[in-house]
Amino acid sequence: MTEPMEIGRRVVERLRSSYDDVAVLLRTRDKVMVKLWNTEPSIAQSWLTTEVALLLTKSKRVVILGFSVSSPEEVFKAVENISGIVERVEESELYAPLPEPLEVRPVEGMFDPGLVHAMNDPGPLTWKIIDAALSQGVEKVAGALTLSRELRTLVTSKGFEGGEEKTYVETYLRAFKGEFSGHWAYGSSHINEYEIRRVGVRAGMYATITNSKADLQPGRYDVVLSPLVVGNLMNYVSFMSSALAVLMGYSMFIKYRPGERIASEKLTLVDTPRDPTLPNATSFDDEGVPTYDKPIIERGVFRNLLHNSGTASKLGVQSTGNSGWLMPTAWNLRLEPGNLDEEELASELRNGVIITNNWYTRLQNYVEGVFSTVVRDAALLVKDGEIVGDVGRVRIAMSFPELLSNVESLSKDVYDIKWWEVQTPIKAPYILVRNANLTKPHM
Amino acid sequence: MSFDEGLLMWLVDEGSALGASYVEARYQNDYGLTVALRNGRVLGVASFKEEGVGIRVLVDGSLGFAATNDLRREGLREALDKAVSRARSMASLRRRPIQFTEEKVGRTSYEILTRVGLGDVTVESLMGLGKEVYETLVKLINQVKLPVCTFEARTHMQEKVIVTSEGARVRSRVPRMSLSANLVLMHPQKGTLQRMKDFESSGGGELLKEWRPVETLAEEVKDLEVVLVRGVEPPREPVDVVIGSEIVGLLVHESAGHPMEADRILGREAAQAGESYVKPDMIGRFRIGSELATVIEDPTIPGSNGFYLYDDEGVPARARYLYKEGFINEALHNRHTASIFGTRSNAAARAMNYASEPIIRMSNTYLKPGNMSFEELIEGVDVGVFMKSYMEWNIDDIRWNQRYVGLETYMIRNGELAEPIRNPVLEVTTQGFYSNVMAVDKELKFYPGTCGKGEPSQGVPVWFGGPDVKLSKVRLGVSA
Structure with missing residues (x-):
């Protein structure tokens, strides 16, 4: 499959003569989510997707396209399908030209290789959260654990080119004891096992506090x-x-x-x-x-x-x-x-x-x-x-x-x-x- | 629809060869156009297309799902491998294997025919409609201002091909149109009032005329101007309350539809949208309301927003009676929950897009209407309240304790609508509401909504509706 930056460049190059502004935003995701109910997994969900969004302006007219494709040719085909629309849209009261590129200072530390490794088998991490809640004396738990890796790429006709790869973990657990329940959550770019276990501990604590x-x-x-x-x-x-x-x-x-x-x-x-x-x-x-x-x-x-x-x-x-x-x-x-x-x-x-x-x-x-x-x-x-x-x-x-x-x-x-x-x-x-x-x- | 069904059949064969006892491959393509305006001026046009394949597998009693928009054979194969391997890796954490019921599944195709195809709905006509709405409303009001009038029009085509290892082959094509407006009315002394109004159905461009959106919004704004300028506080003492069909529709969606989803009853959504006050042993036995409490769920209503003829597991759709004559009657099932309940699926599995697992969803939910007219419904009320529309609402996570704040609302005096009132609060339990239904009229009306559920959250188009309903002696609150 073509690299996202290359897709972005080819799309901008092809369309820049027809439009005043072109921006291409690509998001490539590899994501896994384990969903829990009654203290066991209900489903393991996986996503392997590339989403392309395109901003086109002409004479202050604004058209935005969002589609799921995997090659520049498919992008061109989608643009061809809507090409007549841009002329027929009226000027947007929110039009502004795309900004000239400024120096971008990278945000360091958004990517956790350990998280990518954990995506291969999310079972052990899932069990740690469950176990932490059960240790508080609860009867059952429900929740979700999501691990995600995303590459975000932006290319504009003003000459901006940027790409960022990052990871995130999102987890939450609801613990039940009799008529009472407790809930806690955590979201971060990095796996921190103490914090992840704390989701179970806090959910369990609130389920049993009275x-x-x-x-x-x-x-x-x-x-x-x-x-x-x-x-x-x-x-x-x-x-x-x-x-x-x-x-x-x-x-x-x-x-x-x-x-x-x-x-x-x-x-x-x-x-x-x-x-x-x-x-x-x-x-x-x-x-x-x-x-x-x-x-x-x-x-x-x-x-x-x-x-x-x-x-x-x-x-x-x-x-x-x-x-x-x-x-x-x-x-x-x-x-x-x-x-x-x-x-x-x-x-x-x-x-x-x-x-x-x-x-x-x-x-x-x-x-x-x-x-x-x-x-x-x-x-x-x-x-x-x-x-x-x-x-x-x-x-x-x-x-x-x-x-x-x-x-x-x-x-x-x-x-x-x-x-x-x-x-x-x-x-x-x-x-x-x-x-x-x-x-x-x-x- | 150009997608090669053979690729789905190949996926099903490959998944079975990998050891999956059930494989479901669904191609889904959602595409359309949105036009957005503010105060009669265009903000922009957006075109969307979500096309891909979702694969669900049952491996060693564990359920896996994977979605991809890489429609090449190797891309699909990678997704299948992830679905199977991750389902298998979770199997050891399951105490009981997941099983599906055997069902008679469809081998068919269907589509909604339109008089004006979505492709023939022009950007100019949608922009023109948005301008006409604003210009009409601004001219109409004289005591208040309309600082914000947003308008959004959307076309949406949904194409699906579903193939399962148990023989389902279902192709469908459902077009939808929708309009939505957000209106803010402002008065220098009386403050502001906000109304969001939606139109949405399955069908084509012909709906833009059938809905009469300009006239409908104009009538509402005229009435809301009066409510803002002349509205008084609601009565503090208990009075008879007539709930308009718009609120009744939402109420049955929230307090009959959601609690009767079998996955919710079993706890599958416990950490997200919650559980249900309904327990399995209450079905067929527990009285929730008066004999007038009959709530029907029906995906097969022609032209409806929640229309489908086969669900996303390939099971043929039919009407379901959730509450029947005051009793909890029939839950919404997919093949998994039906297996646990020892019953059959009633075709409630729906997925928002290719990247979503099919889960139990409502379609079109309504309270059964009666025989009397609206005038007959209110004629015996000496002092009461009529709540016609709402803005704020919510309900707790077991679908018991709910709140609706009236927007266009009037006193009833001596059997007739009288002065407007502002922001009355109906805060009731599910049993409190259904037990207090004294009468229902014959004016069955439907309203569109996007119902949210699942993780990741899936919004699916639904209708909800009902007649106008009279409740006896209700104490209303007043909004902050």
């Missing part, structure tokens, strides 16, 4: 949110910080300007493409712009929307190196830690609920940031500093501006989280939020 149920009446409570919950909610904040989300009405940031206070001064959320330990690290974005780490929110102040060249041009600013051709996106996230250890944070809570996992976050109104999310796994009622039982599947229902403003403390330890409900990897601490609205069914 064997009592506790009643909770709907109302306002102080809550500690685990890094899984923080990761899920900060994924929504980062999505809304995309300039396209603002333009398309999917963002509370439509109401704010950089420099405005929107959160507690304890809160700093950073887009971290240059953190090589997280799975989405990269040195250049999809337009070849060098990446850099930047705060979205810094000490409670809204600092940056995330831009590609098109949204930056539309809003009169510079690209932030977050292209997506249409949609700018965060690469990795970091919520800056605080200075408390986890016991101190729980002690500061005193009375309230420790929420260890959530899912199904949905918004009534993105502009106002009004949302609810459903609690799952251990949700621990704390009275006078003691855990008195599990409150079950209640709901957090409030607005993001209120939640962000009510963050009072953060733990000093952070965890590398990526799982089904946290797609953008994040380093996140536990956080203490005052006065969160918790609800449950009326009938």
Whole structure:
């Protein structure tokens, strides 16, 4: 099969005379996932794929193609099929010429040869996670272990050529004991057996931390949110910080300007493409712009929307190196830690609920940031500093501006989280939020 | 469809020779075009094509899947080898071997015929429609502003060829059209209101007229303007609540469809979308609601979004009664879960694309309608609430505790719709809802959705629907 860089060069060379801008992005993946249910594998899935995406512009008209092919000839055939369309499309209000190439400083350390070796037989690693949870006395586990190797290649008609090879591991486990369950997750560019075992240990710990149920009446409570919950909610904040989300009405940031206070001064959320330990690290974005780490929110102040060249041009600013051709996106996230250890944070809570996992976050109104999310796994009622039982599947229902403003403390330890409900990897601490609205069914 | 079926048959033979007791080779090609506009101006056009082969094997009682878009013989062979070897390497971690039921499988081909083929749907017509929507809505409103009106139109052709070691040979071709709009209405004192509206069906370009999207969105925006400007808080005391078919459809999808997926009941999705409140011994015995609680799942509805005639294991599709007259009745099965339950597959295996394993999915799910009109449904309500549409919703991971926040919502006074109200919250348990169904009208309507499930997550097109439903004495909440 032709090498990706060679495919990119040939495509750009062939098409550059017909279009103002051409960019070719190729992703070649070798990936394996073992899925677990009832403490045994349900399926081992493997993918060997090459995806080609093509950006073509002509007279400010923008066409994007995405297809799965394995040779330049197939790319040319696909382009031929849509060639008439470009002339018939109207000018895009988000058109900007592809940027001139700048020097790209590589992000080192994104590739783990040991991870590639483990892909040949993921069984032993899978067993380590299961065993770690079973050692906590749980009855059964479910989860997934994914190991992936990816080559990402970008060639543009402005002369940018870049390629990066990286690896990642993503694993999560849900452990059950009777009516109680616990969940933990881990995502990294490297295999770290201590961290991988800790997924099982933490899931088991939360499944067995109490064997009592506790009643909770709907109302306002102080809550500690685990890094899984923080990761899920900060994924929504980062999505809304995309300039396209603002333009398309999917963002509370439509109401704010950089420099405005929107959160507690304890809160700093950073887009971290240059953190090589997280799975989405990269040195250049999809337009070849060098990446850099930047705060979205810094000490409670809204600092940056995330831009590609098109949204930056539309809003009169510079690209932030977050292209997506249409949609700018965060690469990795970091919520800056605080200075408390986890016991101190729980002690500061005193009375309230420790929420260890959530899912199904949905918004009534993105502009106002009004949302609810459903609690799952251990949700621990704390009275006078003691855990008195599990409150079950209640709901957090409030607005993001209120939640962000009510963050009072953060733990000093952070965890590398990526799982089904946290797609953008994040380093996140536990956080203490005052006065969160918790609800449950009326009938 | 030009793909050589002989390659799939070769894969099946090679997989069997490697020791697989079951081999399923599926060629799938999904392709189409998307046009996106914002406030009547074009953002861009995207063309997509996902073409490849997914191979599933059963080896020593262990299941393996591999996908590739390298359609040369050596590329397919490499994928097959990975599927077999990795399934075999996991076999030692299994306590019980996975087994499939024997089924009568299809040897056939089918396709949806269109009056206007997807290839004849022009970019100009889609852009024109997006502009017409924006220009119409902007002219229509006078008390609020419309700062954002996004519009997306999409064509999607799905072609499949399925070959299994047990003799299935099924070719299918299903075209789909979809439109979606995101509208933000803004008032300087009353704040904002957001509506996302989708149209999606199997069929061709003729749907663009049949849906009447401009008129439908115009009617909604006029009504929503009134809700934003004049809406008041919902009543605090318990009242009769009439739930519109849009919410009923979503509700039955979430609280009848998902909990009746047999893989979920058995725990296969436990770490992702969760388990089910339904346990195997409840099927056929447990009363979940009133006699009006009959929920049907039917992939064979012509023109539906979730349409198929054979599932991705080659089993012929039919209607399934998930809840029947208040009882939990029939789960959705593939050949694996049917084997564990000691029953037969009812053809619920679907895959999003070539790179996805077939798993148990819904297709078109709806609550059985009744005989009365909407006017008859509300005529006996002295003080109540009618929730017509929603934005926010969610449900817990066992499909018991759910929440729907009303968008276009009205008081009912003396049997008639009265003043609008804002953001009432219906937060109920599954049994709480189905047990409180007092009456249903005859207005069966369907709404499109993309249902997410699986790891990696697979979004598949579905319809959900129902009539309007009356509940007795419900205490509503108020959104934050």
